[in-house]
Amino acid sequence: xxxxxxxxxxxxxxxxxxxxxxxxxxxxxxxxxxxxxxxxxxxxxxxxxxxxxxxxxxxxxxxxxxxxxxxxxxxxxxxxxxxxxxxxxxxxxxxxxxxxxxxxxxxxxxxxxxxxxxxxxxxxxxxxxxxxxxxxxxxxxxxxxxxxxxxxxxxxxxxxxx
Amino acid sequence: xxxxxxxxxxxxxxxxxxxxxxxxxxxxxxxxxxxxxxxxxxxxxxxxxxxxxxxxxxxxxxxxxxxxxxxxxxxxxxxxxxxxxxxxxxxxxxxxxxxxxxxxxxxxxxxxxxxxxxxxxxxxxxxxxxxxxxxxxxxxxxxxxxxxxxxxxxxxxxxxxxxxxxxxxxxxxxxxxxxxxxxxxxxxxxxxxxxxxxxxxxxxxxxxxxxxxxxxxxxxxxxxxxxxxxxxxxxxxxxxxxxxxxxxxxxxxxxxxxxxxxxxxxxxxxxxxxxxxxxxxxxxxxxxxxxxxxxxxxxxxxxxxxxxxxxxxxxxxxxxxxxxxxxxxxxxxxxxxxxxxxxxxxxxxxxxxxxxxxxxxxxxxxxxxxxxxxxxxxxxxxxxxxxxxxxxxxxxxxxxxxxxxxxxxxxxxxxxxxxxx
Numbered sequence: 001x002x003x004x005x006x007x008x009x010x011x012x013x014x015x016x017x018x019x020x021x022x023x024x025x026x027x028x029x030x031x032x033x034x035x036x037x038x039x040x041x042x043x044x045x046x047x048x049x050x051x052x053x054x055x056x057x058x059x060x061x062x063x064x065x066x067x068x069x070x071x072x073x074x075x076x077x078x079x080x081x082x083x084x085x086x087x088x089x090x091x092x093x094x095x096x097x098x099x100x101x102x103x104x105x106x107x108x109x110x111x112x113x114x115x116x117x118x119x120x121x122x123x124x125x126x127x128x129x130x131x132x133x134x135x136x137x138x139x140x141x142x143x144x145x146x147x148x149x150x151x152x153x154x155x156x157x158x159x160x161x162x
Numbered sequence: 163x164x165x166x167x168x169x170x171x172x173x174x175x176x177x178x179x180x181x182x183x184x185x186x187x188x189x190x191x192x193x194x195x196x197x198x199x200x201x202x203x204x205x206x207x208x209x210x211x212x213x214x215x216x217x218x219x220x221x222x223x224x225x226x227x228x229x230x231x232x233x234x235x236x237x238x239x240x241x242x243x244x245x246x247x248x249x250x251x252x253x254x255x256x257x258x259x260x261x262x263x264x265x266x267x268x269x270x271x272x273x274x275x276x277x278x279x280x281x282x283x284x285x286x287x288x289x290x291x292x293x294x295x296x297x298x299x300x301x302x303x304x305x306x307x308x309x310x311x312x313x314x315x316x317x318x319x320x321x322x323x324x325x326x327x328x329x330x331x332x333x334x335x336x337x338x339x340x341x342x343x344x345x346x347x348x349x350x351x352x353x354x355x356x357x358x359x360x361x362x363x364x365x366x367x368x369x370x371x372x373x374x375x376x377x378x379x380x381x382x383x384x385x386x387x388x389x390x391x392x393x394x395x396x397x398x399x400x401x402x403x404x405x406x407x408x409x410x411x412x413x414x415x416x417x418x419x420x421x422x423x424x425x426x427x428x429x430x431x432x433x434x435x436x437x438x439x440x441x442x443x444x445x446x447x448x449x450x451x452x453x454x455x456x457x458x459x460x461x462x463x464x465x466x467x468x469x470x471x472x473x474x475x476x477x478x479x480x481x482x483x484x485x486x487x488x489x490x491x492x493x494x495x496x497x498x499x500x501x502x503x504x505x506x507x508x509x510x511x512x513x514x515x516x517x518x519x520x521x522x523x524x525x526x527x528x529x530x531x532x533x534x535x536x537x538x539x540x541x542x543x544x545x546x547x548x549x550x551x552x553x554x555x556x557x558x559x560x561x562x563x564x565x566x567x568x569x570x571x572x573x574x575x576x577x578x579x580x581x582x583x
Binding site for chain 1: 186199200202203206207208210211212213228229233234236237240283284285286288300301302303304305307308311312316350351354355381384386439527528529546548549550551555
């Protein structure tokens with residue numbers, strides 16, 4: 001499984017309130033949530049984002065609330081993968097559970113710049129900045145998490161097991 | 163190598179003699195929780211499952227509390243979805259407006275969370291129940307759906323940081339000041355993926371309400387859970403509120419911790435977290451310039467309990483909210499509201515020029531009941547001060563204890579009660 005796209009870059013502690021502000025949590029419709037994705041950190045995000053794009057950020061991405069609306073909004077906005085130095089743990093679980101690929105790699109997260117084209121191989125964890133011609137070894141998912149992502153989420157995975 | 167308190171609870175619920183940090187396990191759940199924001203997404207996920215039933219209708223708690231009484235039509239539809247699901251599955255612990263409260267104040271009060279439990283909740287502040295010696299942690303809606311259907315959840319066993327609390331806190335220092343001090347010290351990702359285990363003889367000086375506040379904000383340091391040993395106060399609380407059987411787990415003496423911090427509570431001062439992260443803390447003595455404010459909020463799953471309401475009343479009694487300041491007080495449950503009424507605290511608040519609201523999470527997350535305009539500042543006893551958390555992206559939230567929040571309402575700037583006389 002691979003993803004390839006253009007990078008939108010953010011800093012430390014991107015919290016769930018800026019990913020999807022609570023004023024929109026009276027909806028749970030993925031398309032509607034996507035239309036407000038990243039609104040309080042980057043008002044241009046929704047206009048800029050192209051299907052397949054990749055978010056790269058620094059420490060503690062997704063900190064704050066348990067709202068699954070955050071990874072849902074990111075996925076529905078067309079983002080194919082999020083790379084960060086570290087993720088907040090509930091966001092990490094939620095992203096896996098809804099089938100949004102995410103990968104931790106401090107070096108890649110620090111060096112990749114906005115606008116770079118990046119390719120990720122989820123089976124090996126290899127991250128390649130095609131623009132810069134540099135690769136890094138990110139943390140590959142344990143096998144059972146890969147199964148959840150391939151099934152496009154925990155619920156499908158549980159259904160397949162039964 | 164011994165196990166931490168958290169690891170022992172997880173091992174017991176995974177049917178294992180021992181577990182170690184990093185191990186992936188599947189654990190049996192004693193309680194699965196959701197609210198009006200997260201449950202509709204979980205219900206939608208559950209409907210995709212091959213099995214449609216719930217694992218145990220007595221072990222699921224559904225608490226509409228974020229946007230209730232319904233703030234708008236969309237919220238009303240969400241609440242209706244939760245209500246109908248609860249009815250369809252005969253969920254024992256569904257709490258309608260009138261009997262509800264903010265989930266993390268309500269569930270311990272109703273006796274649904276006890277020592278030794280493994281609890282997941284689709285709300286990040288589910289870590290609150292660690293105050294009673296339970297393993298409890300926030301998850302998302304899909305985990306909630308899987309938990310409701312199967313009664314199980316997968317976990318990566320966490321390592322732990324130990325916080326040894328010693329000494330007795332001074333008069334105006336509360337659990338909120340302790341946890342803000344800790345987050346200021348280790349940062350908003352200082353306990354990422356880890357347990358925060360609190361120990362030490364200083365715990366004896368902390369009320370249960372103080373401990374709930376401390377465990378509640380473990381997530382603001384990135385923690386997976388926060389947990390306290392089960393002492394006489396915790397046992398007395400459970401005996402008063404619950405008929406559930408509880409199990410006391412203790413960390414092994416040779417348990418290994420990633421780090422150990424010793425904190426002398428007697429040296430702590432009232433502490434405030436400045437915008438826009440809970441780690442941006444200053445003690446009241448370090449705030450040398452006037453920070454003028456527009457609003458004060460006293461309430462939430464962090465600080466809407468009886469101790470908090472009593473402290474606010476103690477500060478506001480015989481005083482008045484400064485002209486031009488809005489002071490909003492939200493007792494966290496109906497029982498706390500009633501007790502506050504019987505003790506005459508609501509009268510004190512109204513005479514002081516504050517408003518008292520029905521229990522709701524509303525203002526904490528910028529939902530309703532106290533939204534901020536551009537450029538406005540709020541001193542709040544809530545738990546997050548992220549950009550736009552309580553309203554406009556150019557508004558500011560300062561996190562503080564009920565004592566500091568109430569004193570600030572009186573002066574119109576960030577103040578401690580010591581500065582009032």
